[in-house]
Amino acid sequence: MRYALGVEYDGSGFSGWQRLSQPGEAGPPTVQAALEQALGQVADAPVATVCAGRTDAGVHALCQVVHFDSDAPREPRGWMLGATSRLPPSVAVRWCVPVADDFHARFGALARRYRYRILNRAVRPALARQYLAWCRRPLDAAAMHRAAQALLGEHDFSSFRTVHCQAPHARRELQRIAVTREGDEVVVEVQANAFLHHMVRNIVGSLLEVGAGERPEAWIAGLLAARDRTLAGATAPASGLLFVGPLYPRACGLPCEVSL
Template sequence: MVLRRYALGIEYDGSGFSGWQRLSKPGEPDLRGEPTIQASLEEALSFVAGRPTEVVCAGRTDAGVHAAAQVVHFDGPAQRDPRGWMLGTTSRLPPAVCVRWCLPVAADFHARFSARARRYRYRILNRTVRPALERQYLSWERKPLDADAMHRAAQALLGEHDFSAFRTVHCQAPHARRDLQHISVRRDGDVVAIEVQANAFLHHMVRNIVGSLLPVGRGEQHEGWVGELLAGRDRTVAGPTAPSAGLVFLGPRYPAQWQLPAEVTL
């Protein structure tokens, strides 16, 4: 059988999943009974391919985190049309997951290692009353937030630094140096949105950054505090980890040579 490499753009609501990463070996049932995005996708792809099929993703997401354009690659039978992969796989996925696009790619394309950046957005409903609509996609803060102060404080994080102050103790990365390329905090009505782009992220890094910007927004810490946390490299004195519900993985970004959709191209 002739195989060809394909890239998929995956959209998912992470609310009902225990995260991206499969909790069992390929082809084996998940004995913990906790569904994952990877296991659901591989099961659907394997049905369409008629053979066991594994995927590699651009960036693993935690339980409750959503994705607008997660990118994966897999090797499947070359004779199948990309549209067939997209529609056939989606028909076998749970309602909270879909394949938005499928493209054939060069054999040396790698969803993780070919990416040059990754983007996230965190949204906070900032009003007295908790959300009823879209509550799975929003965090909530009842105290007024100064988004402009949060934005100014966040600029201290730009550039390549040791982000130990914003990594979880469970992070398995060999080092904490990351290149944070963009961060912004903007208010649109009652919603405060934080957007972050970096070459890569540590475990819980975005949620820990948000958790440390919130005291600045509430006026409990001065704007220079976030920069002090970065320099101090001490997770224990930084803000708490923000809830997962407000976080969406907007997707990785790749060099134009891979000819992927504009939303995931630099």
């Protein structure tokens, strides 16, 4: 049978999502390796997983969606609780749902959502610091929001991809981007059909220059048109980034939080 999981994790202690060594071999700690080991113990057999979107080292996830196949006779609750009990405290399986044999966590997703949180005050954070970026310079969130709207639609996002990005092309459809202020926090919400490597963090890094008054709002549109990563701002820290989760057609039968 094929199952889909909703997985929550704190990425602080991991080298990202993707397993960097063969099963059974020692390697850097990754979320995928930890999850596959836990599922394998529940199944009493090796389990391979596929995720909706790989996250980098230090990036967190509210609801990463994963699928896997297994012949082991386990109820969804057994997979959920059994795997979570064998995972480190920073990872939890929130739900498990049987899905159709052709369900695919990556290729079946219609959209993916990220949230980036910036603590904007003179003093660095002491609490929840692993979930925040910090900027001491006053930021104009409204200017950042206006500038970001130039990114909406389908474009070549070469200016916002890392040189190490392995995607065959840089065209992506940015469906929503919003920048708001909530007290001392500036929050960037982004939704797209898919993302390039470091795309969100590079967009945020450029928007920070606009928010700090170092660049005009029109600069973001110019960066997009230039398709040149060397012209854009620095990559924002991983700590502020949260993968909120993907979105799938309701016919897939997944929980409402990941369904359109």
